Amino acid sequence: MKSAVIVFPGSNCDRDLAVAFEAATGAKPAMIWHRDTELPADIDLIGVPGGFSYGDYLRSGAMAARSPVMQAVAQAAERGAFVLGICNGFQVLTETGLLPGALLRNAGGHFVCRDVALTVENAQSAFTSRYDAGETISFPVAHHDGNYFADAATLDRLEGEGRVALRYAEGVNGSARNIAGILNEAGNVMGLMPHPERVIEPAHGATDGKRLFDGLVEGLMARA
Amino acid sequence: MKARIFVTLKGGVLDPQGKAIHHALDGLGFSGVNDVRAGKLIELDLADDTSDEDLDAMCRKLLANTVIENYRIEKVG
Numbered sequence: 001m002k003s004a005v006i007v008f009p010g011s012n013c014d015r016d017l018a019v020a021f022e023a024a025t026g027a028k029p030a031m032i033w034h035r036d037t038e039l040p041a042d043i044d045l046i047g048v049p050g051g052f053s054y055g056d057y058l059r060s061g062a063m064a065a066r067s068p069v070m071q072a073v074a075q076a077a078e079r080g081a082f083v084l085g086i087c088n089g090f091q092v093l094t095e096t097g098l099l100p101g102a103l104l105r106n107a108g109g110h111f112v113c114r115d116v117a118l119t120v121e122n123a124q125s126a127f128t129s130r131y132d133a134g135e136t137i138s139f140p141v142a143h144h145d146g147n148y149f150a151d152a153a154t155l156d157r158l159e160g161e162g163r164v165a166l167r168y169a170e171g172v173n174g175s176a177r178n179i180a181g182i183l184n185e186a187g188n189v190m191g192l193m194p195h196p197e198r199v200i201e202p203a204h205g206a207t208d209g210k211r212l213f214d215g216l217v218e219g220l221m222a223r224a
Numbered sequence: 225m226k227a228r229i230f231v232t233l234k235g236g237v238l239d240p241q242g243k244a245i246h247h248a249l250d251g252l253g254f255s256g257v258n259d260v261r262a263g264k265l266i267e268l269d270l271a272d273d274t275s276d277e278d279l280d281a282m283c284r285k286l287l288a289n290t291v292i293e294n295y296r297i298e299k300v301g
Contacts, residue, residue, distance in 0.1 A: 059289055066286060095289065102291045109240040149237060149292055174238065 001220055003029040003045040006073065006089075008064045013050035013086065013197065020197040021047060024213035034067040043081050044220050046073055050087030050142070050195060060103060060145040061091030070096050082126060082216060083189040087143055090181075090191030099184055099191045100158070101150030106143070107174020113142040115206075117169035118180055118194060122162045125183055126219035127190045130211035136169055137208040139194035146193040148175040148182075158182055166192055225270045226300040227279060231288045232263035 003021045007014045014031065021029040029047070030040050039046065054063035064070065070092070077083045077098055085093035093099045106112055115138050123133040131137065150158070155176055158164050166181035173193070181192030196209030233239050239261050246260040266287055270279070279297055288295040 058286070062286065062289065094291075100291075102289055104238060104292065105240045107238055107240060109244055147238070 001025050001027065001045070001217065002040050002043050003027070003047070004032050004039055004043055005029045005047040005049055006032050006034065006069055007049070008034045008051070008053035008067065008092075010053045010055055011049050011051035011088070013088075013195065014047075016195075016197045017047045017049045017086065020200050020209070020213050021045065023200060023210075024217045032069055034064065034069050037068045037072060039069075039072045039076055043076050045082045045216065046076060046084070048073070048083065048085040048089030048092050050089060053088055053092065056145075059091075059095070061088060061093075061095040064088075064092045065095030074098060077184070077189050080186070080188055082220065084127065084216070085189075085191040086195055086197065087141075087146075087193055090193055091145060093189065093191045098189050099182055100154050101148055101176075101182070103145045103193070104147040104149050104174075105145050106147050106172075111142075111144045112146070112173055113140075115140050116172050116180075116194060118166045119169045121164045121167050122183070124162065125165055125187050125190070126216055127183070127212055128165050128215065129219060130215035138199070138206060139196055139209055140198050141172060141194045143173070143193055146173040146175065148179040148193075150176060155179075161185070163187075165190060166194070225272050225274060227268045227270055228298040228300060229266040229268065229283055229287050230263060230296040230298065231266065231283075231293050232295075233261060234292055234294055237292050 005014050005018045018029050091103045118137050120131040120135045123131045163183040168178040168180045183190050196212040199206040199209040241262045242260040249257045283295045
């Protein structure tokens with residue numbers, strides 16, 4: 001199984017995500033610099049990490065979305081590779097158009113950095129198969145632009161197609177319909193603002209995030 | 225040729241920055257402000273033969289996110 005983590009100037013969760021990928025897959029992911037134009041052949045799993053790529057210039061994720069490597073990520077996603085965008089990675093995926101909508105400044109105007117309760121809305125996806133539908137879990141968030149926005153028709157479509165994977169179980173950032181994480185139409189691309197990679201081992205104080213990565217690997221093994 | 229690109233949030237898209245500015249104006253005693261919306265001005269210095277199509281494409285592909293923003297192009301000189 002081949003995994004990769006994309007690294008932009010200003011990424012700061014890339015190494016945490018690499019640790020999570022290695023723990024789940026048993027192999028170190030390739031760290032891919034934003035100027036690279038190719039990913040390892042037959043890549044199975046790509047992580048777009050959190051951070052402040054390009055200093056959040058223009059809009060969060062906007063510059064990273066236009067970097068050379070993202071074309072390769074889009075092509076891999078088209079081929080069926082799993083793509084996981086966390087926090088700034090979610091912003092990058094919406095800016096590339098791999099996921100619908102946009103992440104606006106938090107409604108309260110403040111940077112929010114704390115553990116939040118989430119409800120698993122869809123436990124059928126490859127990213128959430130180790131959770132139970134309706135289960136409440138806790139991941140940390142750390143963002144300023146996490147207020148999910150999409151027009152009403154897009155929101156209805158996401159809800160109707162089971163593409164709202166995770167919802168905040170409490171008020172966090174003003175997100176439309178409390179959306180915390182969504183899936184693409186094919187179900188192989190997920191973006192979420194909370195950080196599962198920060199809660200994968202007992203030393204972190206919680207392990208709710210581990211099941212996301214383990215479930216992903218299980219899904220990949222089943223597919224192989 | 226120079227162009228100014230005005231990028232503004234679409235109506236209905238929440239603008240916490242505008243709200244904070246509004247609040248600060250209130251605090252300074254300017255009580256007659258009904259609403260504040262903050263946007264961006266991007267100035268481009270362009271080759272004279274830059275086409276309108278290219279200028280529009282720059283806005284759509286990068287300068288504005290049309291999911292949440294409108295843009296207006298003003299050519300200067």
